[in-house]
Amino acid sequence: MKYIIGIGLLLLILNACKQQPEAVVEEQVVATTNKGILLSQDKIKRAGVIFGKIEKVLLSHDVNARGQITILPQNKASVSVLMGGVIRKIFVNQGQRVGAGQALASYSHPDFLKVQQNYISNKNKFDLIEKQYERQKKLVAENITSEKEFQATEAGYKLAKADLNAAEAELKMLGVDQAQVDEGKITSEVLLRAPISGIVDQVNASIGMFADMQQPLFEIVNLDNLKLQVKVFEKDIPLIKTGQRVTFSFSGDESDENEAFVESMGSTVDPEGRVITVIAGIQTKGLDLIPGMFVSAKIHTSEQMLDALPENAIVIDNDEEKYGFYTTDDPNAAAVSFYKFNVETGFTEDGSVSVVPLTTLPANAMIALDGVYYLKSEMLKMLDE
Structure with a gap:
């Protein structure tokens, strides 16, 4: 009897031992409905x-556009002669920087002598009439001469002054130094000068050629104020406003973005491409820009500071459900519990997406900014058990 009882007790003890749960290995995942998804630090790594939090990020709806670096009309000049003449000297080369008023070339024509002689004649005539006018003005003030005689002298004075002004303007147009002519020094060769500062882009002159007014001899471009010119499709026109931020990159180097701001936009749509031209002022300094360089641009419309997470923090399921994971545990704890939270998303830009959590997150919640698809797989394992 004692032998039978002893065997029975031994069997009860062995059965009880089998029913004890196994110890939890550190790397195992324990998933329960009230503790979320529990991961060890080794699994987390x-x-x-x-780990991070929802942050305010500047986001917008982006309008993609393509275009090029351009020069505005006021920053380029075609230089031609104001009177026909033969090119005598050329002082600049293509690619050379010049200042406004700098001599580009000299040219000559016999008619230049006539212009200067006309000025001298009108100046001498005016000087004589001016003396008569001043004398008549004193005489009429003293009632020595009649008002009628003074008016006739005054009319002649005004006419002579107008003729002199016209002769001076003709000298100025030719670029002749008036002070030199006043000293009696006249020349048949005058200088062609740069109207703006910039780079000599084209030289179409040669020594000995006859240049006329319709023939551009030099092209000068000012590269100090280049603009971004892009084309925007008709459907996006209502979104574009002056002052909007533009980021752009050069073809083949889209990783390096530069900044500009919309300054103006056209008022008519190109009937062929159904696009409108947008001009933006370039803000990024130190760029080596050349007119005609192609660019890819994004015009940031409806730009505002929004709650956002990295795109890598959001899981998008096939049924379009969007969610992330958070924890209220110490992220450095031996094991951390993660909980799912659903979100609505909005603008996406530069790897960030605007989010609105559909449930209120705890104040101390830390959000998984990456590795969320691993958390999703562990969540699915938990649901299958």
């Missing part, structure tokens, strides 16, 4: 989980 292997999953690449990064």
